[in-house]
Amino acid sequence: MGTVVDTANKEANGSSLSEKKVTVVFVLGGPGSGKGTQCENIVRHFGYTHLSAGDLLRAEIKSGSENGTMIQNMIKDGKIVPSEVTIKLLQRAMLESSNDKFLIDGFPRNEENRAVFESVTGIEPEFVLFLDCPKEEMERRLLGRNQVRQMFFPIEKTILLLSSQLHYPFLLCYVKGREDDNIDTIRKRFKVYMESSLPVIEYYNSKGKVRKILLCFLLQIDAAKTVEEVFEAVKAVFTKMNPVEFNIELKRGKKDMLPRCCTSLGNFFAAYYDTTISGVFRARPVRSHVSYDCDRGLI
Numbered sequence: 001m002g003t004v005v006d007t008a009n010k011e012a013n014g015s016s017l018s019e020k021k022v023t024v025v026f027v028l029g030g031p032g033s034g035k036g037t038q039c040e041n042i043v044r045h046f047g048y049t050h051l052s053a054g055d056l057l058r059a060e061i062k063s064g065s066e067n068g069t070m071i072q073n074m075i076k077d078g079k080i081v082p083s084e085v086t087i088k089l090l091q092r093a094m095l096e097s098s099n100d101k102f103l104i105d106g107f108p109r110n111e112e113n114r115a116v117f118e119s120v121t122g123i124e125p126e127f128v129l130f131l132d133c134p135k136e137e138m139e140r141r142l143l144g145r146n147q148v149r150q151m152f153f154p155i156e157k158t159i160l161l162l163s164s165q166l167h168y169p170f171l172l173c174y175v176k177g178r179e180d181d182n183i184d185t186i187r188k189r190f191k192v193y194m195e196s197s198l199p200v201i202e203y204y205n206s207k208g209k210v211r212k213i214l215l216c217f218l219l220q221i222d223a224a225k226t227v228e229e230v231f232e233a234v235k236a237v238f239t240k241m242n243p244v245e246f247n248i249e250l251k252r253g254k255k256d257m258l259p260r261c262c263t264s265l266g267n268f269f270a271a272y273y274d275t276t277i278s279g280v281f282r283a284r285p286v287r288s289h290v291s292y293d294c295d296r297g298l299i
């Protein structure tokens, strides 16, 4: 007998995800690190479809589904919704889309999410985009997110005024924005992120799949990067996504030779290398038209 997720895999249009070859990039980072904001930019520039696991869960609540109340309670408490529920929603969204490139934002949230997703769908991410942001900055952003809604959306602003001037506090429920953007739930979300989500990033890091973007300038106070500055770094990751990656064996076995070797190969290689494999270094071509003949340890 098939599981719930197996069924979801088949039901959207009679086909399954294993038949539809898809490229998946996981976009991970703490609550409020700017995942959704950067995903919008990636969609515009690189033609991906953005699937926010949180948005799919919120839509499921609104749809009146039988799982709605359970999901709502989990979100209110900052807890992780059971894997089969979230994976089913993600699978359905991928099958219903005509696109084959997906940014999965805010998932996997824990090791179980990751393992079940990989085994059920047979999909491994191309890479993981990790937005690394200090906690204080994330907290500021999350607390600011609802205020921005209230200040700039005219209908919400009017309701806010009415609620205070006419003493109709119940109207406030229309302008609250995300229910989990309050300090109590934010703290719970941070705890879950540290304890359950960071290990997923560490797992993919051990497989060389993490592309980390630092969201603050180092050694500077109040130095959060703007959306545009962050996107410059994100763009570089996506632009370099496709080049062939290959190993260059340094015959003399000295890692400090690599930048010079790269230069001697015509500046075709970024000075990026992976010293985890002794004596073997990985280099990425900077230009897409570079010939790959030198992929055989010629140095």
Ligand SMILES: Nc1ncnc2c1ncn2[C@@H]1O[C@H](COP(=O)(O)OP(=O)(O)OP(=O)(O)O)[C@@H](O)[C@H]1O
Binding pocket: 029, 030, 031, 032, 033, 034, 035, 036, 037, 038, 054, 106, 141, 142, 144, 145, 148, 224, 225, 226, 227, 228, 230
């Ligand atoms: N680089 C930035 N500088 C300042 N504010 C930002 C930046 N990036 C995003 N924001 C703002 O921070 C808030 C959170 O951003 P966003 O919703 O993209 O984060 P998220 O990681 O998707 O959040 P969540 O984990 O809650 O889904 C938003 O109000 C957004 O406008």
Ligand SMILES: O=c1ccn([C@@H]2O[C@H](COP(=O)(O)O)[C@@H](O)[C@H]2O)c(=O)[nH]1
Binding pocket: 031, 032, 052, 053, 054, 055, 057, 074, 075, 076, 077, 078, 079, 080, 081, 082, 086, 105, 106, 107, 108, 109, 180, 189
């Ligand atoms: O894979 C997921 C994604 C989200 N959740 C729950 O939703 C909220 C909000 O998520 P955002 O990514 O911030 O939109 C999160 O705190 C979890 O409660 C989930 O369970 N699984």
